[in-house]
Amino acid sequence: MGLLEGKKAVIFGVANDRSIAWAISEAFHAEGAELAFTYAGEVLEKRVRPLAEGIGARIILPCDVTKDEEIEKVFGTLKQEWGSLDILIHAIAFANKEDLSNPYVQTSRQGFHLAMDVSAYSFIALARHAAPLMEDRKGSILTMTYMGSEKVIPNYNVMGVAKAALEASVRYLAHDLGPKGIRVNAISAGPIRTLASAGISGFKDMLHYVSERAPLKRNIDAEEVGKTALYLCSDWGSAVTGEVIHVDAGYNIMGM
Ligand code: NAP
Numbered sequence: 001m002g003l004l005e006g007k008k009a010v011i012f013g014v015a016n017d018r019s020i021a022w023a024i025s026e027a028f029h030a031e032g033a034e035l036a037f038t039y040a041g042e043v044l045e046k047r048v049r050p051l052a053e054g055i056g057a058r059i060i061l062p063c064d065v066t067k068d069e070e071i072e073k074v075f076g077t078l079k080q081e082w083g084s085l086d087i088l089i090h091a092i093a094f095a096n097k098e099d100l101s102n103p104y105v106q107t108s109r110q111g112f113h114l115a116m117d118v119s120a121y122s123f124i125a126l127a128r129h130a131a132p133l134m135e136d137r138k139g140s141i142l143t144m145t146y147m148g149s150e151k152v153i154p155n156y157n158v159m160g161v162a163k164a165a166l167e168a169s170v171r172y173l174a175h176d177l178g179p180k181g182i183r184v185n186a187i188s189a190g191p192i193r194t195l196a197s198a199g200i201s202g203f204k205d206m207l208h209y210v211s212e213r214a215p216l217k218r219n220i221d222a223e224e225v226g227k228t229a230l231y232l233c234s235d236w237g238s239a240v241t242g243e244v245i246h247v248d249a250g251y252n253i254m255g256m
Pocket of ligand 1: 013194
């Protein structure tokens with residue numbers, strides 16, 4: 001029997017088959033979970049729908065997380081179709097391109113709000129809607145972060161600040177939802193080539209730097225994030241909540 005047999009998971013953040021959310025979905029599917037997907041716009045639907053249908057997903061819905069009514073619709077549909085929910089994956093982030101290349105000091109008010117809204121606030125909104133469906137089901141909520149929240153990573157800028165807010169939200173949500181048996185965690189992944197990471201200037205250099213300096217002397221791949229997500233969202237992680245787990249070949253432990 002698969003680790004997630006009988007579990008229902010909703011996945012936010014698949015853009016294509018290189019997305020971290022897709023690697024997580026494949027790991028969950030292989031362990032027996034039933035999956036629902038959202039996509040951020042019509043262009044993405046063309047990529048997400050065939051992937052999702054290919055692993056038997058029936059619920060595939062639009063959701064721009066800056067729109068409350070779209071979030072409400074997704075959870076309304078999940079309630080109607082499934083009645084309950086076991087797992088929520090939040091793998092969403094966005095910042096204006098110029099805010100990922102200009103000096104941080106130049107971040108505009110609008111750019112700051114946008115990065116915070118999409119990358120941090122959305123996690124709170126999704127968790128709030130998911131929680132009532134997860135009661136009495138030992139629910140698990142997981143988000144994706146990066147160590148630019150802890151240390152300065154040149155060009156990561158406003159996204160680092162948004163990830164710091166996201167990681168603090170993991171702890172506050174774990175405290176709020178713990179009494180209902182719901183766990184909330186984050187994976188802090190090392191750099192991986194995806195659509196989102198392509199927007200960060202100097203991303204190629206980041207990959208090179210990590211492979212030279214990480215204890216494991218290599219980069220990581222999305223499949224490795226999928227395996228850790230499986231641990232956190234299955235019974236294997238039953239006593240783990242409020243954590244930010246690094247999946248980064250050990251890079252974060254280095255001082256020099
Ligand atoms: P990705 O495939 O581009 O996924 C990012 C997703 O966020 C896309 O599906 C994107 O949709 C979605 N998104 C952006 N704005 C949205 C909105 N307003 N509403 C709904 N969805 C929206 O890139 P990824 O690298 O897998 O990123 C997934 C998560 O992992 C992000 O939180 C990222 O910060 C985190 N992470 C990535 C790395 C890395 O090196 N790749 C490392 C650590 C953490 P659109 O394409 O339509 O914008």
